[in-house]
Amino acid sequence: MRMRMLNKFCWLLLLASFTVQADVFEKTLSNGLKVIVKEDHRAPVLVQQVWYRAGSIDERTGKTGVAHVLEHMMFKGTKTVPAGEFSKRIAAAGGRENAFTNTDYTAYFQQLHKSKLSLAMQLESDRMQNLQLSPAEFKKEIKVIMEERRMRTDDEPHSLMEEKLMAAAYQEHPYQHPVIGWMNDLEAMTAMDAQEWYKTWYAPNNAVLVIAGDVQAKEVFALAQRYYGKIPAHKLPVRRNYTEPAQEGIKRITLKAPAQLPYLIMSYHAPTLRDAEKDSVPYALEVLAGVLDGNETARLNKSLVREQQIASEAGAGYDSTARGPGMFTLEGTPSEGKTVVELEAALREQISKLVHDGVNAEELQRVKAQVTANEVYKRDSVFYQAMQIGQMESIGLGYEAIPAMLKKIQEVTAQQVQEAAREILTDDHLIVAVLDPQPLANKPKHAAGAFHVH
């Protein structure tokens, strides 16, 4: 599994449940493992998540996809738990489990009845230190991953376009590589590559353990000490902080792929949060994304889809939280008879309006009201409450930053939004990607006469 990289308006939603952090407790074990507990006693369930601060951002050319490959291999057995057994034991306990890899982290989770925390910790702590990477299992699993790549990327024109856009947008930064890896790298990868990745990054001092649900923090800390406490820490490599060279001028790419409709993405290089208290532009950009695409009457849908009818769908997205740099993205599908050129002009007109006229108080208030309501709604999901904590920890801001972030969002002014638009949404930072659709040669036949009875 892996998460999509262009999350629309994701951070505002993620922020949700954090006005009150009273039920959050943390403790760091002597081996460096940070344990965070979010108590929520509404239902007799819990979730365990282990987040490793190792994602595709930490990979090198030629070895792309290895973070995600290791994620798959983590289900393939340890010295005492044979391949497939992890999933069987969790299933037998009534649990659901999976894992996901992103640019910035890799995370593993189990959702279970509250009585099953020991089992989950026993299994997860075991594979933190005792993974057995068998070449035979690797040989099969790498094929599964290639099928995953075909399904998610190669045969999905919009995903393929996002992949090519990132590759073209970043000259040096490792965000140029897809999380799932280039096919050629997957073909060349060996069990040794995965082993080395595991040895380098899988250590308690590079992980955060998040437990949320119907648990008592004290008991969780004691169990965490018992299962994870003895795993030795090890020295982590020094991480490079890449500074992507300034783009200095517009870039354009085109992708030909089987499709009926063209598609347009306009991505602007943008900063992400480094200091939750002092930064301001990322908050203004979050609000800007909300003004453009935070609800169905937001500017892009209202103007481009409903009024001008130049697009059959249009959107905007920005994520202020990441280990690396960010993108402010506009995208859309032209209506039939309209072209990507016309759509680009219409999107540019929206930007120009923002830069010249700014946003009004009503729009600003609407975005903030949604943030406030979402805080309440998100408390309906124990899983996402844990997810917020893990994500904030993994990217380095820390979950404690969340109340400050929420406060800063509420303080964003119309003027800040306008200034952020003026500063960030300029051609010098822009990359435009266009899908040039290649209609299928033969229209598939659906007539009943096409049946072959055997």
Added chain:
Amino acid sequence: MFIKLLLTIVFAGIANSAFATLNIQHWQAPSGAQVYFVENHDLPMLDIAVDFAAGSAFDDAAKPGVAELTNGLLDSGVEGLSEDDIGRKLADIGAQKGQHVDTDRSGLSLRTLSSSVERDTALDILARIIQHPLFPEEILSREKARTISALKEAETKPESIASKAFSKAVFGSHPYGASLEVADVEKIQRVDLLNFYNSHFNAKNAVVALMGDVTRSQAEGIAQQLTGSLPLDGASNRIAPVNLQIQASEQRISHPATQSHILIGTPGIARNDPDYFPLYVGNYILGGGGFVSRLMNEIREKRGMAYSVYSYFMPMQQPGAFQIGLQTKKEQSDEALKLARATLQEFVDKGVTEKELKAAKDNIIGGFPLRIDSNKKIVEYLSVIGFYELPLTYLDDFVSKVEKVTTAQIHDAFKRRIHPEAMATVIVGVQEEKAEDKK
């Protein structure tokens, strides 16, 4: 719509005496609508779903697409509120509205803060959308154009091509097999939407589900507010029976994708089917149980031939599809197809082992609390229980019904219901030299 349905199945379960059960309150509103309510004040919010027997299976055979557009345009304007007003007013209070339509159901959902200003505003808008939609002409033509665009795009996607061909092969001319063509959309008129709305959106066809921070008397008032102006009666809520016996068929459709999309299936079971539990538990073992199913083991774990491989029953008012699906690179699609078929054949011939059955029950029963651990999941259950007229004790009985399933029952039910020699198969994305359009 597909996802929505799958979720309904995944969450279709329930309560062991060891776990707290839900106190579901049920009554008929003065309007005639059936109401299902769980009162819970843990969070200051309210979830509501209102469903009508007005899914695509209720379309006039000559006018497919009307049910879907009717649902889509419910929020496009009411007396005194434009489409834009509706969206803006809901956004201003942070309310979230959803609209959904499948073959059986057409519905709206609402999530709002329960504080009175927000709640009253949101409910006032929802009540007007449900009971007084205007279906403006100019918005219909815009939405027709968007629907046509999406249809044309879907025509190029292997998963859409496969799913359309599959429905046709499994259900033939039954409404569950109907698919939408560009020409169908083009001829839809405003009067079609009005007629469809007037005959299917009536109180007797309505189920109101409420979950969250209101009292019983508030819930009673809300249910009436949402349905009180609807006509009491209208078109039937019954769908024609599905022909359960189909002939074997195989379609190979060419596509430039790198993978083949393979679907195998047949009509399956209805919601109230007496074989529901043996088939549900049996399917967990065959292809429903995530990483531990037989299909997953044979095709992914042992051979690395696919990322995703599954099977499911989609229980609807009439028997929905039983489907096996997988994607694999073209060069090995024949081998994968053979494996999937052999796995099914063996399953039907020999049934399951006691060990497999125990593992399935352990997961389904042990995982019960996860099925009702949020307001969102609970309101969805209330809708399903109400819409399909399941007993109020459905959740309480679920675990004991799962517990009672035996290997013999699973074997017997699969043998009677699933005939591997008479299945529909669709393969989209075959190697060019193998592509065939057999007449």
